[in-house]
Amino acid sequence: MHPGYQLACAMWAMSALSxxxxxxxxxxxxxxxxxxxxxxxxxTCTGIFFLLFTIFIQISVEYGLGRSFWELxxxxxxxxxxxTYVANSFAIVGNAMAKLSMGLFLLRVVxxxxxxxxxxxxxxxxxxxxxxxxxxxxxxxxxxKASWDPLRTKxxxxxxxQPMSVGLGVWSSVCDFFFAIFPWLFIWSLRMPQRDKxxxxxxxxxxxxxxxxxxxxxxxxxxxxxxxxTLNFVPYFAWAGxxxxxxxxxxxxxxxxxxxxxxRGLASxxxxxxxxxxxxxxxxxxxxxKAPIGAGHAxxxxxxxxxxTDSNVTKPPDAYYSQGVRDSVDDIISEYHTRxxxxxxxxxxxxxxxxxxxxxxxxx
Numbered sequence: 001m002h003p004g005y006q007l008a009c010a011m012w013a014m015s016a017l018s019x020x021x022x023x024x025x026x027x028x029x030x031x032x033x034x035x036x037x038x039x040x041x042x043x044t045c046t047g048i049f050f051l052l053f054t055i056f057i058q059i060s061v062e063y064g065l066g067r068s069f070w071e072l073x074x075x076x077x078x079x080x081x082x083x084t085y086v087a088n089s090f091a092i093v094g095n096a097m098a099k100l101s102m103g104l105f106l107l108r109v110v111x112x113x114x115x116x117x118x119x120x121x122x123x124x125x126x127x128x129x130x131x132x133x134x135x136x137x138x139x140x141x142x143x144x145k146a147s148w149d150p151l152r153t154k155x156x157x158x159x160x161x162q163p164m165s166v167g168l169g170v171w172s173s174v175c176d177f178f179f180a181i182f183p184w185l186f187i188w189s190l191r192m193p194q195r196d197k198x199x200x201x202x203x204x205x206x207x208x209x210x211x212x213x214x215x216x217x218x219x220x221x222x223x224x225x226x227x228x229x230t231l232n233f234v235p236y237f238a239w240a241g242x243x244x245x246x247x248x249x250x251x252x253x254x255x256x257x258x259x260x261x262x263x264r265g266l267a268s269x270x271x272x273x274x275x276x277x278x279x280x281x282x283x284x285x286x287x288x289x290k291a292p293i294g295a296g297h298a299x300x301x302x303x304x305x306x307x308x309t310d311s312n313v314t315k316p317p318d319a320y321y322s323q324g325v326r327d328s329v330d331d332i333i334s335e336y337h338t339r340x341x342x343x344x345x346x347x348x349x350x351x352x353x354x355x356x357x358x359x360x361x362x363x364x
Contacts, residue, residue: 004066011054014245021252022047028259039104049094056087081148096130098247169218176211206250213243
């Protein structure tokens with residue numbers, strides 16, 4: 001089996017795994033967590049783009065990718081290069097989408113200003129550089145056809161795409177490591193056991209593997225001889241596909257934890273956006289601390305219901321918010337900005353809110 005068919009087989013195997021993760025993630029988000037965000041749509045688009053990349057690689061192989069350029073007919077060599085251009089376009093954009101999926105997820109949960117600025121900068125630069133490289137790929141020569149049909153079409157080379165691709169490869173690897181390290185900045189401040197923090201941050205930091213693939217792809221690209229394109233560029237496309245597939249695996253696996261727990265029967269409710277009416281949730285009621293002691297609990301009328309009444313309610317264990325109903329990655333991380341337990345005290349099975357919190361919206 002020559003290198004082209006080996007490349008195609010590897011890409012189809014990785015595509016099947018990636019699409020399986022897309023299906024499982026969508027199932028988890030729709031039927032278990034019951035919330036689908038922009039990052040989930042971006043992740044799905046990444047899987048579709050990777051499938052298209054694989055399809056066009058297969059077409060290119062049929063025309064001669066994986067064989068020496070000088071052994072092919074002029075027509076076959078031209079078609080092989082053209083379809084690698086099409087495939088590479090989907091690889092460049094798909095690689096960016098994988099990073100944008102992680103970036104959008106983190107943007108939805110962080111609150112500190114400089115965290116948001118850093119994430120937006122990474123997202124914008126990644127999208128801009130990927131779009132620019134894709135445009136340059138198709139505008140290397142005048143006329144455009146001369147870049148993939150050099151033996152029959154006379155033209156002028158305007159852009160040296162290889163150095164640009166190396167530069168984008170470096171940036172891509174930097175982004176992979178950035179998105180892998182960034183969760184440690186805010187997960188460590190969550191109110192949850194240290195062991196759970198390490199597991200959560202570690203799961204979200206698997207992107208370093210994708211970064212390693214990106215580094216390898218960049219090194220391979222910088223050393224390629226373009227004069228035998230159809231043979232020499234096979235390793236580049238292999239590592240380009242591996243980087244996207246590994247990124248999808250690293251991003252997708254941590255989001256499947258709710259599905260795993262539900263399958264084992266360890267949890268029955270997930271998500272901040274659609275939580276079931278579980279009977280073990282304690283009553284959250286506003287208490288007026290000005291009321292005399294012994295006079296009972298006076299509930300503050302906020303104009304809308306902010307309480308649940310359950311019988312025989314007791315204080316949940318300390319690990320309640322890191323286990324049980326908050327088992328999805330989104331739910332655990334959302335504690336970073338949706339709950340401040342320092343402003344709560346337990347009184348007779350109820351939660352008492354401090355009235356001296358300046359920004360408490362329901363304060364009299």
